[in-house]
Amino acid sequence: xxxxxxxLSTIADVVxxxxxxxxxxxxxxxxxxSKVAPDDLELQVAGLVQxxxxxxxxxxxxxxxxxxxxxxxxxxxxxxxxxxxSTLELSTRxx
Numbered sequence: 742x743x744x745x746x747x748x749l750s751t752i753a754d755v756v757x758x759x760x761x762x763x764x765x766x767x768x769x770x771x772x773x774x775s776k777v778a779p780d781d782l783e784l785q786v787a788g789l790v791q792x793x794x795x796x797x798x799x800x801x802x803x804x805x806x807x808x809x810x811x812x813x814x815x816x817x818x819x820x821x822x823x824x825x826x827s828t829l830e831l832s833t834r835x836x
Contacts, residue, residue: 767792 770792
């Protein structure tokens with residue numbers, strides 16, 4: 742039996758699918774507005790732009806969450822200021 746959904750095997754496949762979904766969402770909003778106000782081209786364009794901006798905000802929020810999870814899970818060395826403080830503490834203790 743052939744699968745109905747093709748599995749996504751690469752990151753490029755996922756990005757292509759998300760980009761297609763984003764374009765479809767914007768066009769669907771413009772289409773729905775064209776049924777409500779067929780003579781108002783400005784409203785249709787505004788709906789298209791609003792949908793794209795809304796999708797972009799969602800992607801930005803997702804990117805931020807992924808970055809924060811990565812930053813919290815990745816061990817780091819001491820920062821430069823922390824190294825200086827610990828050096829100063831050691832030198833004052835030896836006095």
